[in-house]
Amino acid sequence: MRVGVISLLHESNTFVAAPTTLDNFRRDMLLVGDEIIPRYETAHHEVAGFIAGLREAAIEPVGIFAARALPSGVIAADAFDELVQRMLEQLAQHDQLDGLLIAPHGATVAANYPDADGYWMQAVRDAFGRDKPIMGTLDPHANLSPQMVAATDALFSYRTNPHVDQADRGREAAEMIARTLRGEICPRQAAAYPPLAINIERQCSSEFPCQQYAEWVTEARGRPGILGASLFYGFPYADVAEMGSAMLCIADDNADLATSTAHELAERMWNDRASTLGSFCSIDSAIDQALACEGPVCLLDMGDNVGAGSPADGTCIAQRLIDRQIDRAFVAICDPAAVAVATKSGAGAVLPLSIGAWQDRLHGEPLQVTCEILSLHAGRFAEAEPRHGGKTEFDMGATAIVRTQSGLTVQITSERTAPWSLRQLTHCNLAPTDFQILVAKGVNAPLAAYASVCPYFFRVDTPGVTTANLDRLQYAHRRVPMYPFEIAAGK
Numbered sequence: 001m002r003v004g005v006i007s008l009l010h011e012s013n014t015f016v017a018a019p020t021t022l023d024n025f026r027r028d029m030l031l032v033g034d035e036i037i038p039r040y041e042t043a044h045h046e047v048a049g050f051i052a053g054l055r056e057a058a059i060e061p062v063g064i065f066a067a068r069a070l071p072s073g074v075i076a077a078d079a080f081d082e083l084v085q086r087m088l089e090q091l092a093q094h095d096q097l098d099g100l101l102i103a104p105h106g107a108t109v110a111a112n113y114p115d116a117d118g119y120w121m122q123a124v125r126d127a128f129g130r131d132k133p134i135m136g137t138l139d140p141h142a143n144l145s146p147q148m149v150a151a152t153d154a155l156f157s158y159r160t161n162p163h164v165d166q167a168d169r170g171r172e173a174a175e176m177i178a179r180t181l182r183g184e185i186c187p188r189q190a191a192a193y194p195p196l197a198i199n200i201e202r203q204c205s206s207e208f209p210c211q212q213y214a215e216w217v218t219e220a221r222g223r224p225g226i227l228g229a230s231l232f233y234g235f236p237y238a239d240v241a242e243m244g245s246a247m248l249c250i251a252d253d254n255a256d257l258a259t260s261t262a263h264e265l266a267e268r269m270w271n272d273r274a275s276t277l278g279s280f281c282s283i284d285s286a287i288d289q290a291l292a293c294e295g296p297v298c299l300l301d302m303g304d305n306v307g308a309g310s311p312a313d314g315t316c317i318a319q320r321l322i323d324r325q326i327d328r329a330f331v332a333i334c335d336p337a338a339v340a341v342a343t344k345s346g347a348g349a350v351l352p353l354s355i356g357a358w359q360d361r362l363h364g365e366p367l368q369v370t371c372e373i374l375s376l377h378a379g380r381f382a383e384a385e386p387r388h389g390g391k392t393e394f395d396m397g398a399t400a401i402v403r404t405q406s407g408l409t410v411q412i413t414s415e416r417t418a419p420w421s422l423r424q425l426t427h428c429n430l431a432p433t434d435f436q437i438l439v440a441k442g443v444n445a446p447l448a449a450y451a452s453v454c455p456y457f458f459r460v461d462t463p464g465v466t467t468a469n470l471d472r473l474q475y476a477h478r479r480v481p482m483y484p485f486e487i488a489a490g491k
C-alpha cells in the first residue's frame, strides 16, 4: 500500500502588516515529489513521524508536497493560490494512493481565505474523494475549524508546548491510518469550540492550567472506544472567526461518542476559564526579579515573539537593560543594515550603531549605542536535539556580535531567527552561562532550548504584534462574545 504525504505549515499573524510571499516559503521549505522524503526522514518533525510510522506498517510513504515558512503575516492571495495549485497538481499525478497523511498548521490565514487550512484540506478531500482516509496532525495553536474536521477522518495535535513531540504525533497519525487501511478500526471525529482565548502566558503544556487540561485529555484517550483526543490552545494573533481553543475527539465507529466526549472536555476547560488569564509582568519588574536570582535567567519577550510572527527587531527590553547599565546580558535582534555596517567596520572596531526597530515602531525605538564589534559570523547552524518546531537547520544570515558600553551583548542577525536553539549562541562562541540575563523573543517555545541552562524564566509584557495583553489588539473578525473579552470571569 502507498500513502501520500502533504504538509503546508504557516502560522499567520494578521496583526503583522507585511504579507507572506512565496519567497518566505522558498527560504524555509518548498518541495514537491521525491525531494520530500529524504529531506524530512531524519528530522524531529511530524512528517518524519509519518514516514517512520508508515514504513513500520509496511506502507510506502509517497512525497507529494511540502511547504513551510517561519510564522509571519497573512499569506498573499497569489502566493496561497500558487501553493494550493502546486499541491493539487502533484496530488493529481499520484492516482494510486490508498490514503493521505497531511500536516497543516491550523492557524494559516491567506488574504483570500481566512480559514486557509480548512480551504486546502477541503480541496484535497474533494480531489482525493471521500472513500479513502485522510488523517494528519495539527499544531495545538491551530484555530480549529469545522471545515478542517469535516475534510479529514482523524487529526492529532501535538501534546507539548514547546512542541517537542511532533514526530510522535506524526507516527500516531500513521499508525491510525495503517489500522484503518487494514480494516481494524473506523475513526469518527468531532470537535467542540468554546469561545475562549487562552492567554499565551498560560499555554505551556507543563504549567498550570494547560498541564491540567492535558491530563483530562489523556484520561479521555484511555476510555473504551476512544481512539484519540486533542487539546487546542488556539492562536490569538489570527483575527479570524475560528480564533480560540477547541477539543477534538476520535471514537471508533461512534460519532456520538466523539461528539459527547469533545463537548465534555470543552465544558471542563470552559468552566476553568478564569485560570487562562495572563499576569502581564512589566519589564522593570522582570529585570528586578532576574537580578535577584542565581542566573542565567531567561526573560521572555512576549510582544516580539518571533515564533508567532513578530519582526524580531524589538528593542524594549534591551533599551531598559542599557538604561539600567546592566552588564552580562544578551539579546538577539534582527537588523540587516546594522549587520552590514558592522561587517564593513570589522571585528575590533568601536563605532556608533543604530540597532533594531527598523520594520516598525511597534516594538520599541532603535537602540542608539556605541559598541565594539566582537565577532562576525555566517549565521548558519544545526540543532541535533528535538526542539520546538522540529527544525534542525537554521540560517540567520550574516551575523555580528557586538557589546555596548553598558555591557549588553547583542547578536545582530540578517534574518528573523526564533530562539529555539542554544546553538544560536554557542556557534558564535558565546557561552549562555556567562550571562546573568538571556533575552529570548518568545513565550513558551524557547523553554525547550533554554531550560538546560536557565533555572528561571520570566514572561515579560512588552508591546508588539504578539502582545500577551490581547486588549491591545484591534479585532474585527473573531467571534463575539468571547472570554476574556466580552465575557467576564464567572459569567
Ligand SMILES: [Zn+2]
Residues within 6 Å of the ligand: 139, 140, 141, 163
Ligand atoms: Zn504552535
